[in-house]
Amino acid sequence: MDFADRLREASSEPEKALRELFERVSYYILVSNTNDHLKNQALLLDGSGDWKLSPLFEVNPSPTRDRRLKTAIADPLEFNASITLLLEHSKFFGIPGMMLL
DSSP, X not given: OHHHHHHHHHOSSHHHXXXXXXXXXXXXXHHXXXXXXXXXXXXXXXXXXXXXXXOOOOOOOXXXXXXXXXXXXXXXXXXXXXXXXXXXXXXXXXXXXXXXX
8 A cells, every 4th residue: 555655646647557556466466476575566767757657577476375465455464365355445546346246
């Protein structure tokens, strides 16, 4: 959530950037990414002086590993790789009305 706050403040298109971050976290959960550290998220300054979310990099899928993230979704002490937890916090990413099936 802290990184999303920084992205919201820095980006000239925060809605687009937050949706991309939400999709990225979803992907990390689904593939059991073992390398989801904050150091693998970055903002890059483009030629127009705008901060953009960096391209996705250093993804290491591991479908048999423990379903935990290195970077917490909401609670800084909770590291479960949970789509349910992410959907519960979707409004924070500017994505209203996410429902669990």
